[in-house]
Amino acid sequence: MFSIPHLWDLIRKRFRFVGPGLSLAMSSAGWVGLLTLIGLGSDYGYLILWAILAVLVYKYAFNRGIARYTVSQGENIYAGLRRVPGFRTVETPVIGGIYLIEVMNHGAGAMVAASLLASILPIELPAKLTVILMIAGITAILYHNSYPLFKKIMVVAGVIIVCGLLYNLNTLYFSVPDIAAGFAPDLGNNELLYYIGSIMASLGTGLSLLCYSMWLEKETKGAHGEAFFKEHINLVSFDLTLGFLLLGLLSFFYLTIGFVVMNEEGMSAFENDLMIRLIGHTLNTVPFGMTIFLIISFVTLFVYLIGALDGRARAVATLIAQTINRKDAEDRLYKGMVLVFAALFIIFAFIGDKYLAKELVTLSMMVFGLVGLLLIYLDRTLPPYAQGSWLWYGVMAAGSVLFPVAAIYYAMM
Numbered sequence: 001m002f003s004i005p006h007l008w009d010l011i012r013k014r015f016r017f018v019g020p021g022l023s024l025a026m027s028s029a030g031w032v033g034l035l036t037l038i039g040l041g042s043d044y045g046y047l048i049l050w051a052i053l054a055v056l057v058y059k060y061a062f063n064r065g066i067a068r069y070t071v072s073q074g075e076n077i078y079a080g081l082r083r084v085p086g087f088r089t090v091e092t093p094v095i096g097g098i099y100l101i102e103v104m105n106h107g108a109g110a111m112v113a114a115s116l117l118a119s120i121l122p123i124e125l126p127a128k129l130t131v132i133l134m135i136a137g138i139t140a141i142l143y144h145n146s147y148p149l150f151k152k153i154m155v156v157a158g159v160i161i162v163c164g165l166l167y168n169l170n171t172l173y174f175s176v177p178d179i180a181a182g183f184a185p186d187l188g189n190n191e192l193l194y195y196i197g198s199i200m201a202s203l204g205t206g207l208s209l210l211c212y213s214m215w216l217e218k219e220t221k222g223a224h225g226e227a228f229f230k231e232h233i234n235l236v237s238f239d240l241t242l243g244f245l246l247l248g249l250l251s252f253f254y255l256t257i258g259f260v261v262m263n264e265e266g267m268s269a270f271e272n273d274l275m276i277r278l279i280g281h282t283l284n285t286v287p288f289g290m291t292i293f294l295i296i297s298f299v300t301l302f303v304y305l306i307g308a309l310d311g312r313a314r315a316v317a318t319l320i321a322q323t324i325n326r327k328d329a330e331d332r333l334y335k336g337m338v339l340v341f342a343a344l345f346i347i348f349a350f351i352g353d354k355y356l357a358k359e360l361v362t363l364s365m366m367v368f369g370l371v372g373l374l375l376i377y378l379d380r381t382l383p384p385y386a387q388g389s390w391l392w393y394g395v396m397a398a399g400s401v402l403f404p405v406a407a408i409y410y411a412m413m
Contacts, residue, residue, distance in 0.1 A: 017235045019151040020215035021243030022158045024063065027208065028308020029300050030252050035112075036198055037251055039090060041258020044192060046175075049182030051196045052251050055108065055203050058372075059397030060244045061392055063212050065375045067236050070216045072386035074224030077213035078318050080378050092319040096365060098207055099312045101360050103341060106308045107348025110135060113301035114349075119294050131349045134302070139342040142310050145334055147218040150310055157303040158246060164296035165253050171283050172260045197410030198404060199360045203251060206368040211311030212240075214318060226385050250300065313337035365407035372400030 040048055066077050073080065078095075082088045125133075141149065186192060214238065220228075283289030317333035331340035376396050379388050388396075 008069075017219050017232065018218075018239045019064075019155060020212055020219050020236075021239035021241070022246065023151065023154040023215050023243075023307055024209065024212045024240075025247040025250075026154050026157055026161075026300070026303040027211070027241035027311055028203075028247055029304055036195075037203075037254040038258040040195055042197075042256040042261070043258075044195075045259045046178045046182030046255065047186055047192065048196060048199065049179065049252075049255070050185045052203060052248075052255070053183065055200055056244055056248055056251075058403075059203075059209060060240070060393060061395040061399070062372060062375065063209055063240055063244075064237065065217060065379055065393065065396065066210065066213045067240055068229075068233065068386050069375075069378055069382065070213045071220060071230045071236055072224055072226075072382055073390055074217075074220070074222045076077050076318060077210050077375075077378075078215045078315065079322060081371070081374060082322060083381075084374050084377055085265060092323050094367060095207055095210070096316050096319050098364050099316060100344075102208070102364070103312075103344045104348045104360075106305060107345050107350075108347050109301055109308075110305055110349040111306060113298060116294055116298040116301065118293070128350060132346060135305070135342050135345050135349075138302075138306050138309055138380065139338060141306065142313070142338050143335055145331055147215070149307070151215075151219075153306065157299050160299050161250070161296050162246065164292045164299075165249060168289060168293055168296070169253065169285055171289050172256055174256070178259070194410060197361075197365075200412075201365055203247075206364050207371060208308070210313055210371070211307075211315055214311070214314050222339050226383065229386055236379075285336065305345070309338065309341050313341050319328060329343055340368050362407045362411040365410070366404045369400045369403035369407070372396055372403065376400070 014162050069077055069080055078091070081091050081095075111127065114127050114134060117130055117134070118125060118127065141153070220232070220236075281295050313334055314337075316337050317330050320333055321327055321330040373396075376393060379393075
């Protein structure tokens with residue numbers, strides 16, 4: 001007889017490794033993607049749905065490869081990349097340098113999150129003070145280097161966001177013909193192709209996807225081998241799939257916000273505060289619609305900042321510890337990097353540009369494509385039971401070539 005305790009055991013088993021994939025989704029749903037998708041929805045409707053799907057498929061495959069490597073080898077992907085001939089000496093400066101460059105974007109994201117929080121709170125706080133308090137709170141959460149606490153925050157945030165999205169989606173009208181048409185690529189619109197470059201750079205982020213490996217290593221506690229791999233890889237894949245489904249749902253939601261609120265009225269994207277007011281007018285057709293929109297948008301950006309800070313601090317600490325061959329120093333390095341990145345987040349929130357320079361985005365996309373090719377190389381070194389399918393190799397090869405090509409095209413426009 002099927003009992004509630006038995007059902008609970010099944011749920012616990014299925015969700016045993018839930019955390020890294022959701023953390024990846026939460027830290028990838030950044031403010032650039034959020035605002036870019038609202039703007040693209042207002043200007044083009046659903047015409048770029050095919051590009052969103054293609055980018056998510058490639059980045060999902062990218063992380064599937066990372067998951068197979070981590071579970072089969074019991075180490076993070078940064079250690080694996082150091083074994084690629086010729087990449088060992090440049091891994092730390094290249095990947096670490098791009099992580100530092102991306103801080104400019106996260107600082108601007110902190111300012112947007114502070115603005116959203118100010119719209120929710122019953123008291124008025126200066127934006128700069130709000131940023132300082134918010135980053136200080138995130139730093140306090142992360143400084144103790146507690147992965148279980150980090151995981152709980154990400155999972156709870158995921159539940160809040162999904163519930164809020166489903167509630168807000170009830171207020172929006174869906175045009176099935178427009179949605180269907182959005183899956184047919186339109187390669188003749190040069191302006192649209194330029195914005196597709198923005199989607200490739202921002203949606204799901206780029207090299208930040210490598211941080212997933214460290215969270216997964218924490219989750220599996222370094223266990224590996226054929227028996228462990230075959231028993232648990234499907235559970236790991238389930239978590240990763242949940243994360244990318246959430247990222248896809250967020251993308252569709254913000255694209256739909258732009259389309260329904262502005263595109264159908266013949267309005268283009270404009271100043272953010274006015275956009276927020278117009279969105280509120282639409283969503284308030286149900287009780288607390290706008291308040292819920294602001295809450296889920298703030299929670300999305302808040303956990304994006306937590307994931308961005310933790311992931312980069314952990315990644316740079318790992319890269320440095322591997323370079324100096326001092327695994328025992330990794331915890332101290334992590335705490336130090338949390339403080340460094342927190343300070344940089346605040347600095348760039350005050351003085352940074354709202355968007356990364358086009359040249360820096362181009363560089364990040366090109367390196368991301370290169371790392372995709374390196375993942376293919378690493379996958380071929382895995383034991384047969386852990387290697388990807390030919391479909392995986394095809395998706396990875398295509399995406400790893402298209403990203404640098406799209407980067408060059410993006411830089412030329």
